[in-house]
Structure formats: structure tokens, C-alpha cells
Amino acid sequence: MSITTPYRRSAALAGPINAAKPPRRATISDVAREAGTGKTSISRYLNGETNVLSPDLRERIKAAIERLDYQPNQMARGLKRGRNRLIGMLVADLGNPYSVGVLQGVEAACQALGYMPLVCHADNEVEMERRYLQLLTTYRVEGVIVNALGVREETLRPVGDGGVPAVLVDRTVAGVVADRVGLDNAAAAALGARHLLERGFDEIRFVVQPFDEVSSRQAREAAFRDAMRAYPHARGETVVLDLTDGQAVERTLAALDAQLAGLFDGDAGADGGGGSGVADADADVDVDVDTDTDGGAVAGAAFHTDVNARTAPRRIALFAANGPVALCLARHLKQRYGDAWQTRIALLSIDDPDWAELVGITAVRQPTYEIGYRAVEFLHERIAGGMTAARDCLLQGELIERASTSR
Amino acid sequence: MSITTPYRRSAALAGPINAAKPPRRATISDVAREAGTGKTSISRYLNGETNVLSPDLRERIKAAIERLDYQPNQMARGLKRGRNRLIGMLVADLGNPYSVGVLQGVEAACQALGYMPLVCHADNEVEMERRYLQLLTTYRVEGVIVNALGVREETLRPVGDGGVPAVLVDRTVAGVVADRVGLDNAAAAALGARHLLERGFDEIRFVVQPFDEVSSRQAREAAFRDAMRAYPHARGETVVLDLTDGQAVERTLAALDAQLAGLFDGDAGADGGGGSGVADADADVDVDVDTDTDGGAVAGAAFHTDVNARTAPRRIALFAANGPVALCLARHLKQRYGDAWQTRIALLSIDDPDWAELVGITAVRQPTYEIGYRAVEFLHERIAGGMTAARDCLLQGELIERASTSR
DNA sequence: CTGTTAGCGCTTTCAG
DNA sequence: CTGAAAGCGCTAACAG
Numbered sequence: 001m002s003i004t005t006p007y008r009r010s011a012a013l014a015g016p017i018n019a020a021k022p023p024r025r026a027t028i029s030d031v032a033r034e035a036g037t038g039k040t041s042i043s044r045y046l047n048g049e050t051n052v053l054s055p056d057l058r059e060r061i062k063a064a065i066e067r068l069d070y071q072p073n074q075m076a077r078g079l080k081r082g083r084n085r086l087i088g089m090l091v092a093d094l095g096n097p098y099s100v101g102v103l104q105g106v107e108a109a110c111q112a113l114g115y116m117p118l119v120c121h122a123d124n125e126v127e128m129e130r131r132y133l134q135l136l137t138t139y140r141v142e143g144v145i146v147n148a149l150g151v152r153e154e155t156l157r158p159v160g161d162g163g164v165p166a167v168l169v170d171r172t173v174a175g176v177v178a179d180r181v182g183l184d185n186a187a188a189a190a191l192g193a194r195h196l197l198e199r200g201f202d203e204i205r206f207v208v209q210p211f212d213e214v215s216s217r218q219a220r221e222a223a224f225r226d227a228m229r230a231y232p233h234a235r236g237e238t239v240v241l242d243l244t245d246g247q248a249v250e251r252t253l254a255a256l257d258a259q260l261a262g263l264f265d266g267d268a269g270a271d272g273g274g275g276s277g278v279a280d281a282d283a284d285v286d287v288d289v290d291t292d293t294d295g296g297a298v299a300g301a302a303f304h305t306d307v308n309a310r311t312a313p314r315r316i317a318l319f320a321a322n323g324p325v326a327l328c329l330a331r332h333l334k335q336r337y338g339d340a341w342q343t344r345i346a347l348l349s350i351d352d353p354d355w356a357e358l359v360g361i362t363a364v365r366q367p368t369y370e371i372g373y374r375a376v377e378f379l380h381e382r383i384a385g386g387m388t389a390a391r392d393c394l395l396q397g398e399l400i401e402r403a404s405t406s407r
Numbered sequence: 408m409s410i411t412t413p414y415r416r417s418a419a420l421a422g423p424i425n426a427a428k429p430p431r432r433a434t435i436s437d438v439a440r441e442a443g444t445g446k447t448s449i450s451r452y453l454n455g456e457t458n459v460l461s462p463d464l465r466e467r468i469k470a471a472i473e474r475l476d477y478q479p480n481q482m483a484r485g486l487k488r489g490r491n492r493l494i495g496m497l498v499a500d501l502g503n504p505y506s507v508g509v510l511q512g513v514e515a516a517c518q519a520l521g522y523m524p525l526v527c528h529a530d531n532e533v534e535m536e537r538r539y540l541q542l543l544t545t546y547r548v549e550g551v552i553v554n555a556l557g558v559r560e561e562t563l564r565p566v567g568d569g570g571v572p573a574v575l576v577d578r579t580v581a582g583v584v585a586d587r588v589g590l591d592n593a594a595a596a597a598l599g600a601r602h603l604l605e606r607g608f609d610e611i612r613f614v615v616q617p618f619d620e621v622s623s624r625q626a627r628e629a630a631f632r633d634a635m636r637a638y639p640h641a642r643g644e645t646v647v648l649d650l651t652d653g654q655a656v657e658r659t660l661a662a663l664d665a666q667l668a669g670l671f672d673g674d675a676g677a678d679g680g681g682g683s684g685v686a687d688a689d690a691d692v693d694v695d696v697d698t699d700t701d702g703g704a705v706a707g708a709a710f711h712t713d714v715n716a717r718t719a720p721r722r723i724a725l726f727a728a729n730g731p732v733a734l735c736l737a738r739h740l741k742q743r744y745g746d747a748w749q750t751r752i753a754l755l756s757i758d759d760p761d762w763a764e765l766v767g768i769t770a771v772r773q774p775t776y777e778i779g780y781r782a783v784e785f786l787h788e789r790i791a792g793g794m795t796a797a798r799d800c801l802l803q804g805e806l807i808e809r810a811s812t813s814r
Numbered sequence: 815c816t817g818t819t820a821g822c823g824c825t826t827t828c829a830g
Numbered sequence: 831c832t833g834a835a836a837g838c839g840c841t842a843a844c845a846g
Contacts, residue, residue, distance in 0.1 A: 025547075027823055038833040043825055052831060074546045075482045075491060076823035079838050084482065094510065100501045107528055107535075116542055119526045121514055128514075135523055139481045140432075331765055339746075339767075354502075355762035358738055360746075434839055445817045450841055459815060483839035486822050 026068035035064035046072055078140070087379060088136035088144035089119040090129065096324055097353045098368055099147060102169060105372025106145060113380050115142075122149060124244070137164055143379040145372075148173050165382035167375050172215040172392075179378045181393035183350075183366045185219035186226075188397035192319055192348050192364050193227035193236070199405050201317035201346060202234040205256065207241050207329060208321035220321050220350065243324055253332050260316055260345070316345050317405070323351030330359060346404050350397065360403035367395045433475035442471035453479055485547070494786060495543035495551040496526040497536065503731060504760045505775055506554060509576060512779025513552060520787050522549075529556060531651070544571055550786040552779075555580050572789035574782050579622040579799075586785045588800035590757075590773045592626035593633075595804035599726055599755050599771050600634035600643070606812050608724035608753060609641040612663065614648050614736060615728035627728050627757065650731055660739050667723055667752070723752050724812070730758030737766060753811050757804065767810035774802045 028046075032039045037057060044053060045061045053061075064070070078084025089106050091099045103119065110117045118141060120132035126149050136144055143165040167179040189206075196204055206224040211217030221238055228236035239256055242248040318333075320326035326349035333341040342360065349356060352365035374393055435453075439446045444464060451460060452468045460468075471477070485491025496513050498506045510526065517524045525548060527539035533556050543551055550572040574586040596613075603611055613631040618624030628645055635643035646663055649655040725740075727733035733756035740748040749767065756763060759772035781800055 028825095029823080039824075040826085040833055041831090044832090047825085054831065057832085071541075071545050073486075073823055075486050076838090077825075079480075079482050079486055079840090080823080080825045082838075094501065094507045095504070097502070103501065103528060104530060107530065111538075116546070119528070121510060121526070123511060123514065131518075134478075138478050139523070327761060327765070334765060334767075354734060354760075355765060358734070358741060358762060359765065360741075435841095436839080446840075447817060447842085448815090451816090454841085461815065464816085480839055483822090484841075486824090487839080487841045489822075 026070040030068055031064050031070050034068055035060045083142050084140060085115050086118050086139060086141045087115045088141040089117045090132055090144060090146045091119060091121050092147045092149050093124050094121050098323060098351055098366060101368025102372035105369040106376055109373040109376030113376060124149065143383050145169055145375045145379060165379060167378045169371060169375050170216050177390050179391045181371055181374045181378060182216060184394035184396050185216050186223040188350055188364045189220040189223035190227045191397060191399055192350060193224050195399055196317045196319060196348060196405060197231045197234055201315045203314040203316045204234065204236045204319055205239050206236060206319045206321065207239045207325050209325060210240055210242050217321055241325055243328060257336060318345060318347050320347065320349040323349060323353045342404055348405055352400055362402045362405040363400045364397040365400050366397050370395055433477040437475055438471045438477050441475055442467045490549050491547060492522050493525050493546065493548045494522045495548040496524045497539055497551060497553045498526060498528050499554045499556050500531050501528050505730060505758055505773060508775025509779035512776040513783055516780040516783030520783060531556060549790050552576055552782045552786060572786060574785045576778060576782050577623050584797050586798045588778055588781045588785060589623060591801035591803050592623050593630040595757055595771045596627040596630035597634045598804060598806050599757060600631050602806055603724045603726060603755060603812060604638045604641055608722045610721040610723045611641065611643045611726055612646050613643060613726045613728065614646045614732050616732060617647055617649050624728055648732055650735060664743060725752060725754050727754065727756040730756060730760045749811055755812055759807055769809045769812040770807045771804040772807050773804050777802055
């Protein structure tokens with residue numbers, strides 16, 4: 001990109017800059033000299049070993065520090081001590097409100113435990129993720145909290161077992177042994193699915209990003225399928241929506257539309273004709289889920305059908321596996337069916353972003369703050385002592401019922 | 408808060424941890440020994456002074472580094488060199504998509520210029536802001552980019568003139584002389600206002616958070632008023648909405664409702680009766696804006712009225728000064744007027760969050776990425792050389808027209 | 815071309 | 831109670 005907009009001088013801001021001030025910050029030696037003592041005592045004072053200092057000296061030091069506006073250099077301190085109280089927080093996507101929620105928990109816990117979080121934003125770029133991870137170890141952070149992309153083990157190599165202590169948030173990474181904290185995906189997906197089923201929705205599409213490499217998506221998808229089994233009269237399908245590929249999104253949504261169109265008039269099992277994006281429904285046959293997770297843009301599977309009840313129109317619901325998917329679906333549905341789209345299709349989402357309330361969408365809210373908080377606590381334990389086995393902390397989601405599923 | 412959810416051991420993750428590995432990372436001395444040479448040469452190699460090294464030595468060093476998986480310690484490096492390539496990015500509120508956009512620009516520029524951004528999230532807490540700022544200087548960052556809260560000068564003391572180089576984003580802070588980069592607020596507010604006026608809206612409420620301490624809000628409000636002057640047949644008012652105070656929000660919105668209710672039937676100038684929140688309209692009189700910025704939750708001013716044309720019902724629009732305000736308004740309007748609220752009242756917002764498109768709201772989009780990018784460039788110049796006067800970089804907003812103002 | 819020598823600012827023995 | 835001295839890991843003169 002190019003940055004071309006010119007800037008203007010602001011009369012209000014322009015002013016003579018005081019260039020006379022000594023740019024060099026005071027060091028511990030300066031303070032020692034000012035207080036007429038040795039560096040050691042200053043160091044002791046700084047570290048709260050205030051009991052071993054004579055009241056007099058204590059006063060002189062205090063005064064000297066104030067006079068010089070001295071602030072100890074954490075870098076030097078860290079170099080000497082071997083630990084710098086820095087921990088890295090690698091965030092996959094700050095545009096996802098989930099991440100911001102987790103971050104808030106992380107910050108709170110860091111403050112409580114005396115760490116300084118160094119937050120890095122990979123912005124969904126694996127390359128960035130790699131770069132930041134390496135940068136973090138270069139700055140000798142004491143540990144990292146990783147909300148990984150669909151990374152491969154290698155980029156996480158420096159981390160976890162044998163490397164920097166790490167805790168994974170939301171997702172595990174194959175080959176990396178480390179603590180993990182996140183949503184109880186199985187319970188959350190089941191919660192959502194059951195809610196829809198109990199509300200009488202009998203045509204449910206679970207829409208999820210490619211999940212062959214992301215543990216949390218896998219868990220949600222599997223739990224959705226499980227939940228559907230208990231309701232033989234209803235039908236569920238998984239639709240894979242690759243948000244990173246605009247073309248694929250178009251195709252998948254078109255196929256979904258086509259398939260659903262046939263259902264509005266009670267014509268269960270009819271495939272509107274969209275070829276790619278959603279597998280044909282294989283009506284009247286039980287079909288195991290398509291395990292061919294080819295990583296491609298589209299994959300789908302019908303795993304239960306009972307089309308005897310094709311008398312009444314089906315009640316259709318879309319179950320979004322997370323916030324970004326929900327947003328994509330909502331946008332599309334609105335564009336396709338107009339402002340009244342919610343009267344035709346229900347939407348339920350795991351994740352509860354701001355706009356969900358505005359639009360009136362039922363959601364399973366994640367305890368993001370707690371997730372972040374716990375992650376730091378875990379990391380702290382790892383840093384401090386030698387825990388042995390990796391732990392997995394599952395937190396429960398909460399169903400927020402709104403208009404979308406209440407008709 | 409309490410963290411009580413228990414965790415479970417995951418069979419999949421549990422495994423013997425390799426505690427045998429040497430936890431200590433290799434140092435430059437280790438590499439020197441391994442390569443059979445002195446530290447200096449290693450340092451030279453690291454710093455790309457590769458031309459002054461014999462090809463042979465170069466090879467040996469390269470090999471040694473790989474064998475030991477050596478990674479130079481940035482802390483030590485920074486300590487010695489006096490600069491550590493760290494810059495701080497203080498974000499007021501990551502929940503505001505604006506901030507995330509800016510952050511993306513910051514990250515890109517940092518990468519391009521070789522800095523490592525240390526992002527700190529004040530989360531709207533002035534105390535956090537202070538803490539982080541002090542922490543940043545303690546870590547000897549080379550500069551800071553500050554998206555300040557309504558801070559007072561003192562907390563920014565260590566920064567700017569005479570302290571750490573700084574550039575302000577979006578807002579200036581009274582008493583702090585530093586570069587600033589942000590939206591051209593005057594132009595943006597005028598753009599929005601004129602759009603509404605041209606579309607025939609003649610009753611406009613500019614809704615803004617308390618602006619006596621926030622320069623960007625001030626600028627927007629002032630520009631709104633200016634723009635209204637050119638349309639004597641229309642009427643504009645400023646409504647102050649303090650999002651940090653739930654009670655005040657309730658009151659202000661109630662008052663706003665009451666006032667607007669009277670307008671739907673063409674009864675211009677009628678005040679629905681809500682006392683607080685919105686000042687009475689002072690119909691038929693030109694009134695200067697109430698400059699008594701008492702910092703309280705409510706303040707308002709009618710500044711032009713021409714109620715001769717009270718024959719036709721007024722066309723009402725709400726102009727939100729930023730995204731968070733827009734969200735608050737949208738929520739309220741939906742709750743108050745139901746799903747069809749947009750047929751009664753138009754909403755236009757400065758800031759263009761995700762949901763604006765979903766809900767169909769016209770917006771003035773800020774060039775957030777560029778703002779962030781430029782901020783880093785400015786900071787870089789400050790760090791490098793001795794610029795003298797503070798600059799003010801104004802970037803233009805872009806009007807995104809949507810259904811809300813197209814009826 | 816290459817190694818030796820001082821430190822950067824701080825903590826930490828180890829003797830007073 | 832207090833201070834001198836020895837580094838943490840690295841870079842930057844200054845000699846070879």
C-alpha cells in the first residue's frame with residue numbers, strides 16, 4: 001500500500017521542543033552517587049529489602065531516586081536475574097471478539113501475578129505467527145500463551161516441551177505437548193444443538209471452517225453429530241465454509257441456498273441443485289460422516305435422514321461453529337432473503353459478539369475472560385515449578401437465548 | 408472474580424515430559440567456543456558484517472550456530488547498544504474495531520521498519536493506562552504510540568517532549584506536545600452531516616460521548632454544528648451520551664425518545680418531556696451552543712431552528728460520533744421501536760464496524776490501517792533524528808452509503 | 815581479517 | 831548494616 005496523504009502542521013501543536021534536557025536516564029550508579037552510598041544499597045532498596053537498611057540511608061535513597069526521577073531498567077535487571085517477567089501472548093485474530101475477551105483475562109491475571117504481557121497479533125497469517133514466536137523467544141519471554149492458527153508442529157517447536165513454557169488457548173496443536181485451556185467444545189456444541197432440536201428445528205446445518213487441522217472445530221463438529229443422533233426425526237449436516245477463500249465462500253453459500261430452497265415447501269431431501277459446497281443429501285439412507293477431510297474448500301455429509309415426515313415444511317436452522325462464521329452467514333442471509341430473513345431461517349452461534357444481541361441471535365457464550373485468566377495461572381505454575389503432565393482445562397459455555405430461535 | 412471450574416487431565420496430552428534437555432540457552436560465548444573463535448567474530452556475523460569475515464570462519468560460525476540452535480539475546484543486545492527496537496503501543500479499547508484496525512497498520516509498519524510492537528491494552532481504565540505507560544518506559548521502549556483515554560497531562564508526562572518520543576493517535580492531549588495522526592474529524596463530520604441533509608433529513612441529533620476532554624470528539628461536534636448552519640431549514644442538536652455510566656445512558660436515551668416522539672407527527676420543536684439528557688429545544692431562536700461543558704452526563708444545545716415548515720413530518724436521523732455510540736443507539740432503537748426501527752429513524756455513524764453492513768447503516772469509514780502505519784513512520788523519524796516541531800497528520804474518511812439513509 | 819578489552823545497568827556473593 | 835567486585839550476554843573500540 002502507499003501512504004500518500006500529506007500532513008499539515010498544526011499551529012496549536014507546533015512549538016519549540018526543549019532539546020536541552022538530558023536525554024540519558026539516570027542509572028543506579030547516578031542514584032548511588034546522589035545518595036552518597038554504593039549501588040548495592042540502591043539495589044536492596046529497589047528490591048524491598050528495606051529492613052536491612054538503616055532508616056537514614058533509606059531516606060537518602062528515597063530522596064535521591066525522586067530527585068533524579070530514577071526508574072530501574074528492566075532489561076538490565078532481567079539480564080542479570082535471568083528472568084524478565086515478560087510473557088508472550090500470541091493472538092491469532094484480534095478481529096474476533098473472542099480473542100479480545102481472552103486478552104482481557106490475560107491482562108488481569110498478568111497484573112495480579114506480576115507479569116507484563118507482550119501481545120503479538122498474527123492476524124491470521126501463519127508467517128506472522130512464526131515470526132512473532134521466534135521474536136518472543138529472542139526477547140527471552142518466560143512463557144507464552146498461544147492462540148494458534150492451524151499451525152504445524154514445527155513453528156511451535158521452540159515452545160512447550162523442552163522449550164519455553166507454553167499454554168495453548170482454544171486449540172491444541174498436534175505434536176506439541178503443553179497445557180491447554182478453552183471452551184468445553186463438546187458440551188457447548190451439544191448445548192446448542194439440543195436447544196435447536198427442542199425448539200423444533202428439524203433441518204440443521206452445522207457450519208464450520210475447515211476443521212481437519214483445528215482441534216476445537218473438530219470437537220464441536222463431532223459433538224454436533226452426536227447430539228443429532230438422539231433425535232432421529234431431525235436431520236443434521238455439516239457444511240464446511242472456508243472464510244479465507246472468497247470464491248469458496250461464494251460457492252458454498254450458493255450450494256447451501258439451493259439445498260435449503262427445496263426445503264421451505266416441505267420437500268425434504270431435495271437438493272436445489274448447487275453442486276459443490278454441500279454434499280447431496282443421500283435421502284433415505286444413513287450415511288456416516290465424510291471423513292475425507294481433504295482440506296478443500298468444501299466438504300459435507302448427511303448423517304441421518306428420516307424423510308417419512310415430508311408432510312410439514314421443515315424448520316431450518318443454521319448452527320455457526322463460531323462468531324466469524326455466524327457473521328458471514330448473517331450477512332449472506334440478509335442479502336439473499338432480505339430484512340426478514342430471520343423468519344425463514346434460524347441462526348445460532350457459538351460465540352456471542354456484540355452484534356448478536358442487536359440482530360437477536362441465540363448464542364453459546366464462551367467464558368473468554370476466565371479462559372485468559374486461567375491460561376496465565378497455568379503458565380505461572382509452569383514457569384515457577386516443575387509440573388509434569390500436560391493439563392487440559394475445559395470451561396463451560398452459556399446459552400443466551402434470543403429471538404432467532406424463539407418463534 | 409473467582410476461578411472455580413476444575414480442570415481435567417487429558418489422556419491425549421498427558422505424556423512424559425523430557426526434563427533432560429539443557430534448559431539454558433546457548434550464549435555467544437558457547438558459539439565462539441564451538442566455532443573455535445572469539446565472541447567478536449560471532450557478533451560480527453550476527454550483525455551482517457559478513458564481508459569482513461573469511462569464508463572459512465563464516466562457515467564454521469554458521470555451523471556452530473545451527474548446532475547449538477543459538478538465538479541472540481535481544482535484552483543483552485539492547486542493553487549494550489542502548490536501543491532495543493521495542494516500541495510501545497498503548498490502546499485505549501480493543502473492543503472498538505477502530506483500534507484493531509489501527510493496530511494492524513502499526514504491526515505492518517513495525518515489521519517494515521524493524522520494530523517490535525509491545526501492545527498494551529488499557530481497556531478504558533485510566534489507571535491501567537498509567538501503569539502501562541510507566542511499565543513501557545521501564546522496559547526502555549524507544550518510543551510509544553498512544554491512543555489515549557481522556558488522560559490528563561501528568562500521566563503522559565514521561566512521554567513526548569523531553570521524554571520518550573511519542574505519537575498520539577486519534578486524540579491530542581492537552582499539555583503534551585507530540586505528533587498526532589488521525590482522522591480529519593472536521594471533514595468527516597461534515598461529510599456525514601451533509602449526506603444526511605442532502606438526503607432530506609431535517610431533524611438530526613449528533614450523539615457523542617462527553618467531549619470536553621477528548622479532542623477528536625470536540626472536533627467532530629464542532630464540525631457537525633458548522634455543517635448544519637448551511638441548511639437553515641434543518642435542525643441539529645448535540646446529545647451527550649456517557650457510555651461509561653449505565654444510568655446516564657438510560658436517562659439520555661429516554662429523553663431522546665421523548666423528544667423525538669413528538670416529531671413523528673410533524674410537531675416540530677415539541678419536547679416529549681424528558682427532562683435530563685437533552686436540553687429543551689428553544690424553538691424559534693438561534694442559540695449558541697452551550698459551552699458549559701460541565702463534564703456531567705448530560706449536555707445539549709439547539710443551535711438553529713426554523714419551524715415555519717411544521718406542516719410535514721420531520722425526517723429524523725441520528726448521527727453517531729463513533730462506533731460504540733452507534734452500537735448503543737442501534738440496540739436501543741431496536742428495543743424501543745422493534746425490528747422495523749430503521750423505517751422511523753435513520754442512523755449514520757463515524758466508524759464502520761462489522762455489524763454496520765449487516766444492519767445496513769451508512770458510515771464514514773476511517774482509514775485505520777493508514778493511521779497506524781503513519782503513526783509508526785512518524786515515530787520512527789522522531790526516534791532516528793531530531794525533528795523539531797510537532798506535526799499533525801489528518802487522513803480522510805470515506806462515506807459508505809447503505810440502506811439506513813437511502814429511503 | 816581477527817581477538818582482546820571494556821563496559822551497558824543491574825544483582826549478588828562475599829567480606830567487612 | 832554496607833560496599834567492592836564479579837559477572838548476566840552482548841557490542842564496540844582498539845590493537846594486532
